[in-house]
Amino acid sequence: MISTARRYPLTRVKQLWLGSITLGAWLLASSAAASGSDLPRGHYPLPENGNMVGEVYTVAATEEDTLMDIARAHNVGYEEIRMANPDVSLWVPGEGTEVTIPGQFILPDEERTGIVINVAELRLYYYPDVKAGETPRVETYPIGIGRDAFNTPLGITKTTMRLENPAWYPPESIRREAAERGDPAPAVVPPGAENPLGRFTMLLDIPGYMIHSTNQPDGVGMRASRGCIRMYPEDIESVFWRVPVGTQVNIIDAPIKLGWGANDESFVQAFTSTDEKAYGMETLLNVVGLIEQYEGGNPRSVDYEQVREVLDQSNGQIVPLS
Helix, strand or coil: CCCCCCCCCCHHHCCCCCCCCHHCCCCHHHHHHHHHHCCCCCCEECCCCCEEEECCCCEEECCCCCHHHHHHHCCCCHHHHHHHHHCCCCCCCCCCEEEEECHHHHECCCCCCCCCCCCCCCCEEEEEECCCCCCCCCEECEEEEEECCCCCCCEEEEEEEEEEEECCCHHHHHHHHHHHHCCCCCCCEEECCCCCEEEEEECCCCCCCCCCCCCCCCCCCCCECCEEECCCCCCCCHHHHHCCCCEEEEEECCCEEECCCCCCEEEEEEECCCCCCCCCCHHHHHHHHHHHCCCCCCCCCCCHHHHHHHHHHHHCCEEEEE
């Protein structure tokens, strides 16, 4: 699916379907330094114009940092930090190395209610209810999703239950695979450090699927689970008690996103499609057509080769269109 900035008719968006479907520790001081806001990192007022929030910025690595340490401290996941810093060592960036933080986001072109999960982007967006007079806002967090053969299911569902310190009951498939390796899995894993669900779990109205913490936080920002949605432990803790049971969860696969700035500038962002198919001419023409016909601005010409290059690279970077 191509995620666009303004509200196109649903049928039109579906015709362009391309797929099948923070730190929560509230780092107020560093958030203000990075974004000029008094909101926690990853929290943004909804834009009055356009559909973009946040900004790209850089930080200097310390001697002890890994790229994953920096990613977790700045509300991004593995793939995001890797694609934004392709020439930086993952494990030893080196003291003083400049690291780019891809902290700017194009909001998905979906109803801004509840939770929206874009599996292609490996990112969750939460639109909390606000009281009368409060500014509507969005919170966004990196996630891990299902790996090949265990794709996270797409569609609209809802949260059904919150579990603190849950036990984990390995499904039959996992127990069978473990037995075949000669390492039988237990029937139940109690709460604790060995529990892959971590301390907090929100069940979904899709049997067997949930949004949960993890005891392997390095997997956040990867396609590494058996279909469930993983969050950094501190991130899910920050939202766990604030997401009401019954909250809508919209799981989409939008590998191409179109953005519009506050002054009507246009941007494009592309991720590797979950089916890993290359984007063809039809996709290119669809993207260019949407940009040219953008309903909020004047008709504009588009550099086909620039858009093609963005689609070919599919590195998740937000690119301004000339």
